Amino acid sequence: MKHLSFWLILLVPGWLHGQNADGTSARQKFISGGSIRLHLESGGYTIIPGDSENIVVRCTANTEQLKRVKVVIKASGASAEVYVSETPHNNFQATIEVPRQTNLWARLTAGELDVRGVEGDKNIEVLAGRIQVDVPKPELYGHRDASVMTGSIEAAPFDISKGGLFRSFEQHGPGRYRLHAHVMTGEIDLRGSD
Secondary structure: OHHHHHHHHHHHHHHHHOOOOOOEEEEEEOOOOOEEEEEEOOEEEEEEEOOOOEEEEEEEOOOHHHHHOEEEEEEEOOEEEEEEEOOOOOOOEEEEEEOOEOEEEEEEEEEEEEEOOOEOOEEEEEEEEEEEEEOOOHHHEEEEEEEEEEEEEEEHHHOEEEEEEEEEEEEEOOOOEEEEEEEEEEEEEEEOOO
């Protein structure tokens, strides 16, 4: 498995450079119920459950700079690291598909991170921008907290609405999953079911 991870590091950037500026993608087999760490440079990211047990990263941008984007996926057993770097400074979007049952850890320098329909722990931080997370079943979460240095927190499933400087909340519920969201400057939106 170590050799496979090594080859992914070497091959994935090559695949990306070989694609045209309309879009590009990378894929890696991964098990349901594992943990994925996402290291993301600026852009708009949507994380959704896929139809199979794979990690799939699809990138798009209206610029030739898409050719420079690097995606590296390193998977070993029940854990994986995903790196998206050298992203264009405007109009860069990426969709990341993961197994529905996945624990997520994500760090984004700037932009928007939208997590939809993924069940598991979530530990998400953005320096500047917006975090959106679907929380259709708030009872699945035990410890949950969110904070912004400057901005707002909307967390209807947990009866929270705050805005301004140094805003935060922390709660303990009955569930087994943990939820942590932090933005230095921007917004956090923890959405319930419509």
